[in-house]
Amino acid sequence: xxxxxxxxxxxxxxxxxxxxxxxxxxxxxxxxxxxxxxxxxxxxxxxxxxxxxxxxxxxxxxxxxxxxxxxxxxxxxxxxxxxxxxxxxxxxxxxxxxxxxxxxxxxxxxxxxxxxxxxxxxxxxxxxxxxxxxxxxxxxxxxxxxxxxxxxxxxxxxxxxxxxxxxxxxxxxxxxxxxxxxxxxxxxxxxxxxxxxxxxxxxxxxxxxxxxxxxxxxxxxxxxxxxxxxxxxxxxxxxxxxxxxxxxxxxxxxxxxxxxxxxxxxxxxxxxxxxxxxxxxxxxxxxxxxxxxxxxxxxxxxxxxxxxxxxxxxxxxxxxxxxxxxxxxxx
Amino acid sequence: xxxxxxxxxxxxxxxxxxxxxxxxxxxxxxxxxxxxxxxxxxxxxxxxxxxxxxxxxxxxxxxxxxxxxxxxxxxxxxxxxxxxxxxxxxxxxxxxxxxxxxxxxxxxxxxxxxxxxxxxxxxxxxxxxxxxxxxxxxxxxxxxxxxxxxxxxxxxxxxxxxxxxxxxxxxxxxxxxxxxxxxxxxxxxxxxxxxxxxxxxxxxxxxxxxxxxxxxxxxxxxxxxxxxxxxxxxxxxxxxxxxxxxxxxxxxxxxxxxxxxxxxxxxxxxxxxxxxxxxxxxxxxxxxxxxxxxxxxxxxxxxxxxxxxxxxxxxxxxxxxxxxxxxxxxx
Numbered sequence: 001x002x003x004x005x006x007x008x009x010x011x012x013x014x015x016x017x018x019x020x021x022x023x024x025x026x027x028x029x030x031x032x033x034x035x036x037x038x039x040x041x042x043x044x045x046x047x048x049x050x051x052x053x054x055x056x057x058x059x060x061x062x063x064x065x066x067x068x069x070x071x072x073x074x075x076x077x078x079x080x081x082x083x084x085x086x087x088x089x090x091x092x093x094x095x096x097x098x099x100x101x102x103x104x105x106x107x108x109x110x111x112x113x114x115x116x117x118x119x120x121x122x123x124x125x126x127x128x129x130x131x132x133x134x135x136x137x138x139x140x141x142x143x144x145x146x147x148x149x150x151x152x153x154x155x156x157x158x159x160x161x162x163x164x165x166x167x168x169x170x171x172x173x174x175x176x177x178x179x180x181x182x183x184x185x186x187x188x189x190x191x192x193x194x195x196x197x198x199x200x201x202x203x204x205x206x207x208x209x210x211x212x213x214x215x216x217x218x219x220x221x222x223x224x225x226x227x228x229x230x231x232x233x234x235x236x237x238x239x240x241x242x243x244x245x246x247x248x249x250x251x252x253x254x255x256x257x258x259x260x261x262x263x264x265x266x267x268x269x270x271x272x273x274x275x276x277x278x279x280x281x282x283x284x285x286x287x288x289x290x291x292x293x294x295x296x297x298x299x300x301x302x303x304x305x306x307x308x309x310x311x312x313x314x315x316x317x318x319x320x321x322x323x324x325x326x327x328x329x330x331x
Numbered sequence: 332x333x334x335x336x337x338x339x340x341x342x343x344x345x346x347x348x349x350x351x352x353x354x355x356x357x358x359x360x361x362x363x364x365x366x367x368x369x370x371x372x373x374x375x376x377x378x379x380x381x382x383x384x385x386x387x388x389x390x391x392x393x394x395x396x397x398x399x400x401x402x403x404x405x406x407x408x409x410x411x412x413x414x415x416x417x418x419x420x421x422x423x424x425x426x427x428x429x430x431x432x433x434x435x436x437x438x439x440x441x442x443x444x445x446x447x448x449x450x451x452x453x454x455x456x457x458x459x460x461x462x463x464x465x466x467x468x469x470x471x472x473x474x475x476x477x478x479x480x481x482x483x484x485x486x487x488x489x490x491x492x493x494x495x496x497x498x499x500x501x502x503x504x505x506x507x508x509x510x511x512x513x514x515x516x517x518x519x520x521x522x523x524x525x526x527x528x529x530x531x532x533x534x535x536x537x538x539x540x541x542x543x544x545x546x547x548x549x550x551x552x553x554x555x556x557x558x559x560x561x562x563x564x565x566x567x568x569x570x571x572x573x574x575x576x577x578x579x580x581x582x583x584x585x586x587x588x589x590x591x592x593x594x595x596x597x598x599x600x601x602x603x604x605x606x607x608x609x610x611x612x613x614x615x616x617x618x619x620x621x622x623x624x625x626x627x628x629x630x631x632x633x634x635x636x637x638x639x640x641x642x643x644x645x646x647x648x649x650x651x652x653x654x655x656x657x658x659x660x661x662x
Contacts (some may be wrong), residue, residue, distance in 0.1 A: 069463070080416050088536075245459065
């Protein structure tokens with residue numbers, strides 16, 4: 001049986017034009033769950049990871065707004081609470097969809113801590129914008145009160161930035177592996193995991209954000225999955241995205257994808273980290289990866305859509321051609 | 332190897348006089364984790380459950396305060412986020428303490444949904460106060476806007492009340508059992524679990540609170556644990572609590588404890604549900620239970636303190652006497 005690590009974006013629970021109400025997020029979770037149920041029906045085992053960008057932003061804002069009456073939450077605790085909140089929406093949707101499909105697969109959300117290195121150079125260089133936008137005065141007040149690093153964000157105001165260190169170790173890896181081996185659908189590494197460091201033999205949360213695609217690539221490697229599948233806003237990775245010369249990438253080797261990346265085709269805040277994570281996984285593990293949209297997960301796994309990244313020497317390019325004729329055999 | 336289900340109160344992370352900052356809660360979590368590490372060193376397997384009273388109250392307040400800018404969270408989602416938040420504090424503390432003690436026991440927080448019955452009579456009779464206190468005008472506004480049931484709470488103002496239905500089924504039970512069998516320390520059923528119902532084949536969260544001691548007793552039964560251990564504010568359950576005639580109960584049969592309960596010795600909002608849950612577990616499973624304070628967990632398990640509840644015909648009373656001489660042998 002083949003295993004897929006599926007990484008869904010925090011944005012995939014909140015679509016363009018939506019406010020992010022729980023009703024909206026639940027409806028989107030249900031759509032993703034229906035696709036996942038189809039993959040399981042086709043014989044795949046699934047590990048699910050997810051982002052938390054908009055959700056952790058909202059959590060930080062709520063924490064600030066409530067701070068006159070109840071103690072605020074630091075970023076690591078907000079990460080933990082969003083793992084609970086988003087895990088719940090996904091898990092409940094999956095429980096429903098799997099039961100409807102008659103698939104007796106247990107689902108579990110595993111709270112995940114990811115160790116980062118205190119001497120990671122990224123720790124000294126905060127780059128990841130997080131939380132609400134502030135006026136200049138509000139931002140300055142927070143800079144002096146909390147020691148936050150603040151940057152101006154286009155025309156939208158000022159915003160806190162935190163470090164985005166490399167994920168080094170997934171603390172709950174053994175547990176995730178046990179569960180996967182028992183046929184459980186595991187939801188893990190939410191928001192890239194809660195970033196922690198070992199400090200004098202004591203585990204400690206840090207105010208940082210681990211890129212969820214990097215954490216997902218690490219988990220995919222450690223679990224030795226067959227396919228790393230990233231769900232995003234678009235059906236394909238594009239060359240010259242949103243230009244008249246825009247062109248979807250159907251199949252690429254890591255070498256070709258690296259060249260496109262170096263030529264600046266993938267913006268750093270969006271497709272860049274996904275492409276980077278896919279390159280790491282495919283190169284390191286000699287396995288394949290796909291980037292596509294939430295609605296096309298099954299079609300992409302069957303070879304009908306999405307950007308597929310495979311090694312030059314891999315026989316998969318041929319498989320893909322065959323699959324264009326015939327739905328892929330699973331199991 | 333014997334298994335203990337340990338239920339800690341949401342209040343045990345926030346002690347009398349504390350505000351509930353994360354630093355305070357983490358320090359308290361570390362104290363509990365140190366006691367748990369001792370139990371594991373002594374050869375016990377542990378399943379840990381916890382309350383979320385103050386934490387979910389704070390989450391509801393933050394949700395209200397942020398609602399002008401980000402969508403609010405219903406009670407089930409707040410339960411899910413507090414399972415993440417509290418699970419994180421406990422899990423991280425346990426990871427540290429177990430590593431320090433050289434005990435290679437993995438720890439995991441399992442997001443837990445607990446099914447309740449839609450036709451549970453309690454669903455029609457909201458009794459559990461939850462969230463912030465309001466002025467009369469604020470309370471009336473919410474009553475008409477959200478359809479909330481509101482009650483006046485002593486001199487402190489008005490407050491929302493929600494139903495407190497019986498826990499019927501723990502959805503993640505199989506997963507919890509796998510992990511326990513693999514030697515994992517599982518944190519589950521936080522806040523009594525997220526209350527859900529099956530509605531036309533679809534799982535749905537409900538605005539209710541499941542008593543965490545009842546949910547813990549159900550989990551203890553389903554997992555067939557050897558000991559149900561409840562951690563609370565006091566070393567013992569007392570007769571005539573806080574009266575001049577106050578007297579600790581050292582050892583009681585279910586029959587005797589039921590008589591004390593019927594005589595009104597245990598207040599409904601506090602010791603009542605704990606005693607009730609212990610009675611259910613001991614009577615149903617013919618095993619033993621202990622109620623004691625967080626600092627005394629190990630001493631209580633070894634027979635040196637705490638209120639121990641055992642069946643009349645059980646040989647445990649003799650064991651307890653032996654243990655008074657010699658620390659309990661584990662394994």
